[in-house]
Amino acid sequence: QKEVEQNSGPLSVPEGAIASLNCTYSDRGSQSFFWYRQYSGKSPELIMFIYSNGDKEDGRFTAQLNKASQYVSLLIRDSQPSDSATYLCAVEYTGTASKLTFGTGTRLQVTL
């Protein structure tokens, strides 16, 4: 069973702080990693993807991948109340023809 694990939260951070969201996956044979943001009642929105070990930065967002530890994370700098949402980690395993396995999501609350 290929699994993706996330802490369900809520993760509460004050406005302006760094939010750190973590995700672990069970199968070393994975190739693509995605972070989606989902507001309540809305559809998932892709915010970051990463394919290689290391860090990838896009604006206030940084994705970090460590394949040896089977760990992917998302850092949100200067957190804003509008960042309050559920963040879904998704992993594409090798040979599954674009089948994404999603974690259960971490709910982030950014407080004033």
Place this chain on the structure above:
Amino acid sequence: DTEVTQTPKHLVMGMTNKKSLKCEQHMGHRAMYWYKQKAKKPPELMFVYSYEKLSINESVPSRFSPECPNSSLLNLHLHALQPEDSALYLCASSQQAGGFNEQFFGPGTRLTVL
């Protein structure tokens, strides 16, 4: 145009009804997907179409019937659904199927089965 559109936004149907969900993208993507999402759960893959051919069916009951008439359009035909099929149905597309392709979701159709 970087959008995936879905119609209708909301659908209420009885267990004996036949209805269809529609999804459209004009990004030139050749892979399209149907997902089902229940409240407070992650999306679950139902079907994958690659170059208008069904490539993955995640053992979905036959009361759900997908169709891909062309590379821009994806339908999901619904018949004899059960109340437990009530969920948010999400369509997604990606440039290709098969690795290293970001999937973009449409806004979803919220389905209620009475």
